[in-house]
Amino acid sequence: MRVWRRYGDATYALFVLAGFVLQAAALALLTWSFIPAASRLFPAATPSRALLAALLLTTTALLGIVGFILGYHVIGARRQARRAADVQAWTERWTGVVFGAEAPEGPLPPMALEGLLEVRDKLRGGQARAIDQLFERYWHRDVLIRPLRSRRLVRRLDALDRLARARLAFTFFPVLRETDEADARTRGMALRAAARTLALYPEGPALDEAQEAFAEALDDERITTGIALEALMLLEDACSGVAIRLFHDPTPRWLRWAAIEAAGRLERVDLSIAIAPLVEDLDPEIRAAALRALHGIRTIPDAAEQSVRRGLYDDVDFVRVQATRAAELLPFGSVASRMWEMLGDGSWWVRRTAAETIGGHGTAGAEMLGWAARSHPDRYARHMAIQFLFDDRRIDLGTAEQLRQAV
Amino acid sequence: MPVVSTVLVVEDDPTVARLVQMTLEFGDLEVRVVGTAPEARELLTEHWDAIVLDINLPGTSGLELLRQLREDLGSTTPVVMLSALRHEHEVQRALAFEATTYLTKPFAPDELLEAVRSAI
Numbered sequence: 001m002r003v004w005r006r007y008g009d010a011t012y013a014l015f016v017l018a019g020f021v022l023q024a025a026a027l028a029l030l031t032w033s034f035i036p037a038a039s040r041l042f043p044a045a046t047p048s049r050a051l052l053a054a055l056l057l058t059t060t061a062l063l064g065i066v067g068f069i070l071g072y073h074v075i076g077a078r079r080q081a082r083r084a085a086d087v088q089a090w091t092e093r094w095t096g097v098v099f100g101a102e103a104p105e106g107p108l109p110p111m112a113l114e115g116l117l118e119v120r121d122k123l124r125g126g127q128a129r130a131i132d133q134l135f136e137r138y139w140h141r142d143v144l145i146r147p148l149r150s151r152r153l154v155r156r157l158d159a160l161d162r163l164a165r166a167r168l169a170f171t172f173f174p175v176l177r178e179t180d181e182a183d184a185r186t187r188g189m190a191l192r193a194a195a196r197t198l199a200l201y202p203e204g205p206a207l208d209e210a211q212e213a214f215a216e217a218l219d220d221e222r223i224t225t226g227i228a229l230e231a232l233m234l235l236e237d238a239c240s241g242v243a244i245r246l247f248h249d250p251t252p253r254w255l256r257w258a259a260i261e262a263a264g265r266l267e268r269v270d271l272s273i274a275i276a277p278l279v280e281d282l283d284p285e286i287r288a289a290a291l292r293a294l295h296g297i298r299t300i301p302d303a304a305e306q307s308v309r310r311g312l313y314d315d316v317d318f319v320r321v322q323a324t325r326a327a328e329l330l331p332f333g334s335v336a337s338r339m340w341e342m343l344g345d346g347s348w349w350v351r352r353t354a355a356e357t358i359g360g361h362g363t364a365g366a367e368m369l370g371w372a373a374r375s376h377p378d379r380y381a382r383h384m385a386i387q388f389l390f391d392d393r394r395i396d397l398g399t400a401e402q403l404r405q406a407v
Numbered sequence: 408m409p410v411v412s413t414v415l416v417v418e419d420d421p422t423v424a425r426l427v428q429m430t431l432e433f434g435d436l437e438v439r440v441v442g443t444a445p446e447a448r449e450l451l452t453e454h455w456d457a458i459v460l461d462i463n464l465p466g467t468s469g470l471e472l473l474r475q476l477r478e479d480l481g482s483t484t485p486v487v488m489l490s491a492l493r494h495e496h497e498v499q500r501a502l503a504f505e506a507t508t509y510l511t512k513p514f515a516p517d518e519l520l521e522a523v524r525s526a527i
Contacts, residue, residue, distance in 0.1 A: 123513050124515050236511075
């Protein structure tokens with residue numbers, strides 16, 4: 001019921017109720033007309049008249065509900081367009097103020113706040129601080145915080161959305177408290193808003209406290225891995241301070257995985273040394289995530305080189321896949337012989353990744369794959385080398401066919 | 408009469424585009440803003456003292472536009488890249504195509520103006 005409507009719940013409920021009442025009346029009338037005793041009591045209610053009346057009532061009910069839905073969309077779209085234009089006008093005006101134009105006289109309409117937050121969302125540095133001062137000048141802090149206590153979900157979600165754009169440091173802890181909400185949508189929005197705020201949190205001792213609190217808020221079994229990962233990604237450059245707190249026990253496995261994954265996706269080079277020991281974690285999912293992260297960061301610290309090499313011999317095939325990818329960053333000569341063996345691995349994915357890794361090493365890699373296509377002792381390795389060379393357009397179809405027949 | 412430097416801004420978010428425009432105009436630069444890659448492609452052949460290029464454009468990415476600018480048009484115009492996320496591989500690709508600077512959004516107007524001025 002909340003798919004297409006943001007507002008007008010009570011009106012919609014009234015229309016639907018009226019529709020049901022009309023339908024019930026129509027059915028009652030129709031039933032009545034078919035009862036012989038009743039028709040004697042009330043001779044005017046013949047079946048044909050009752051049928052006509054039922055039809056009219058049904059049409060009225062349907063027209064009422066359809067009219068409401070269409071009207072809602074037409075009026076809603078117009079209101080939305082007017083609102084967007086107002087916000088745009090205020091955005092333009094605030095942009096001017098940031099660059100020295102005269103600030104407007106207060107009190108200001110609600111759209112002025114929306115426009116200010118829109119500008120705040122795009123800036124950092126001195127001008128962002130100027131926006132913060134403008135906010136303090138025209139509005140009380142509670143304007144942003146109060147709607148979080150509303151009983152209406154839509155108002156709470158709107159408030160969180162606004163705070164996610166505002167990224168004002170003083171809103172961080174009130175927003176973070178919302179991650180305790182029973183409603184999953186509110187929890188998710190609150191985490192995102194808190195993450196965006198923390199991403200631009202001012203340096204200083206309070207930052208450490210905020211990062212600690214955020215890491216604790218993530219450690220909640222009601223939060224899905226996907227939401228935790230998204231929240232960590234939203235931290236952007238501030239991800240390191242939170243992720244490093246989550247790499248080790250007693251952090252639950254799913255959250256450790258999300259932290260490592262976020263570090264890799266955000267290419268946090270500063271976390272590569274902290275990720276290195278996780279390559280030898282007892283949990284294969286964590287080992288694979290750590291290897292994938294190092295590959296994403298494009299850096300293997302010296303301390304992790306041996307671990308990555310050991311990963312090439314891991315019992316679990318998806319760990320071997322990630323180790324093979326990460327091995328791309330090691331000197332080719334030091335892993336070439338193992339790559340050659342892995343072309344004949346029992347797992348198709350490992351064979352394919354080994355071929356890709358070898359193929360990524362320029363002429364030396366291409367020569368090795370050409371040699372493997374002709375003379376690797378393992379039949380599946382020869383097949384994989386031929387397939388990769390063909391996919392990578394290093395050999396044509398005719399050559400691939402000849403090699404396959406030789407295999 | 409002093410010669411005014413001209414800057415082409417390629418940015419699809421209207422608020423960011425306006426902020427970038429005002430930042431550069433505030434620094435006495437002449438600015439032309441476009442929001443899509445096809446519009447930008449038409450203007451790339453003209454003379455610009457610098458280009459501010461968003462990476463995440465609808466359709467064609469800013470990196471692809473930069474590649475076309477360098478490889479197809481052989482232009483050496485300084486380019487300041489703007490991106491929502493700082494991915495090292497994107498930075499490396501941008502630098503490989505000789506982007507002058509790589510800034511992330513939300514951006515600091517002072518930094519942007521300084522970057523464009525230094526590039527010119």
